[in-house]
Amino acid sequence: MKEEIVIAGMARTPIGNFQGAFTGVAATELGSHAIKAAMTRAGTKADAVEEVLMGCVLPAGLGQAPARQAALGAGLPKSAGCVTVNKVCGSGMKTVMLAHDSIAAGVNDVVVAGGMEAMTNAPHLLPTGRTGIKYGHGQIFDHMAYDGLEDPYNKHAAMGIFAEKCAREWQFSRAEQDEFSMRSVTRAQDAIKTGKFADEIAAYEIATRKGPVTVKDDEKPATVDSSKIPSLRAAFEKDGTVTAGSSSAISDGAAALVITRGSKASNAVARIVAHATHSQEPEWFTTAPVDSIRKLLDRAGWAVKDVDLFEINEAFAVVAEKFIRDLDLDREKVNVNGG
Template identity: 50%
Template sequence: MDDVVILGGARTPIGAFQGAFAALSAPQLGAVAIRAALERAGISPEQVDEVLLGNVLSAGIGQAPARQAALGAGLPNSVPCTTVNKVCGSGMKTVMMAAQAIKAGDAQIVVAGGMESMTNAPYALPKAREGYRMGHGQLLDLMIHDGLWDPYGDCHMGTCGDSTAAELGHSRERLDEFAAESLRRALAAQSEGRFTDEIVPVSVPQRRGDPVVVSTDEGPGKGNPSKLPSLRPAFGKDGVTTAGNASSLNDGACALVVASSSVGGTPLGRIVGYTQHAQKPDRFTTAPAFAVEKLLAKHGLNVGDVDLFEVNEAFATVALAVADQVGISSDRLNVNG
């Protein structure tokens, strides 16, 4: 069986909430990433067998967001497209699906990735269709309702983060220390140009004058590690999760060209394996640790056999839970913040 490889990839800069990309939809950002990924991989749009894109906040952006992005990137109408919603894991899931399709012989080249515009998530007015006879209505913020709210425990996902921190004994000081180091690493990586090769600049139309070209992430420059201890808890007065030790609200997109090694070209890397882990919804915070353990066991590896680990810092407590349970040293975890 041929190997599954990554021939190319690109991401937009990560825009701040209501920031540089406020005027662009998720599919528009996705189109930029797809086009750049294909160009870097040396693959023409006509060679693509399928497009898989993750997107969580799909309300209001129109039918088939992945197809919008694909057509916006210049792919033919004949290329099938699918939008995947697995919340924070949506983009990663598309890469797994791409690898599975190639292993099964159903495709040779698949574009996989994710796109999101939290800025443009709309509000909804429940019961408006049937009408209100009297009384007040309530607007729902779909960014929170569809993206950040646990429907089982009826609470914000940040509340789940607080619960996990309490359960694992993660103090506010430890969370802030981790977040401060993560920010310092991101600032260093940005200043040293470590993100340059993966970013594709985005031209943003303006109401007046020439478009503005955005080529760097907005988030790191807005942070100040020294101010983290002064921030208030975000999800309850006794909580430890703040706006500083939780992930920010952002807009952006990324795309990978995943292919069979028989396609040729010079790959960026080979997909050796993947796995998933699920448990109680309010304990999503510790699921990555079990997934890492399962993947290592699946391939007969020890934690020391892996040089670098990248863990989604949904909250600082998530990354710390993985590091503690799996035994990952700080110098091998999220080295670029």
């Protein structure tokens, strides 16, 4: 019988608003904070970590090897190998898959996996800066948009254009998307109020002119009045149905897990049963989670009815709506603390 591979410890920073509390805090610093907290909670000594895998989609301006910076900033040994993973939205989750597989293969015993992003600090890029602008107008690229939120295969169209395409193809109305979004916000607000994220979040202290300020809760939910979501304008097409309210926020934050063998974890948080990857046309990323979950359930030998809770990335409301519809899920089992 194969030895179980488990999550021995977990931690995340609060999720900061765009140009919010974490303005000026590098993604690598947020990553270090999450790693250090996860290690403490796992009771794992620094010298036990053999590899660190951290997702980061917007590395411009961070300097060489962001994952290694985060690891060393957390006090991990220089002997630990480090890899930065860029798989856009799936970057952090992919590090967990890679960590699992390296342990299953006998390459490692203890791996830190996670993700870190500081979208607020993503720089603007000057493509012609090295060669110079000889004559005429220059162009500045937004690293966040160009490398993170636009499709290079479709003239750098915004991801929201494809959310609109999904809504039209599968007939998700504006009202359905608004209802889902309002429910998600309310769930997140309730989860914060009742302390449901307390065992996840590692509060972050920021030095200000007026003294240290401690950030302990996610910023975005507190700023949203869900009743106003139906009145928002379409964000990507003139007569579209996708709004800022039914789209994911631009945010800053980091998360980390300590992954190891069951025999090395005295009080594991969870065990990793299986993982799966599904890929298709980039413009249909909105429907990819459906087949990924189907593949995963088959691999694990589970049925939908065997699962108590589902967590699905709410890149857009239509992504979660398509997921719920195709798998015929009970909404009370999906993103119960918001998304």
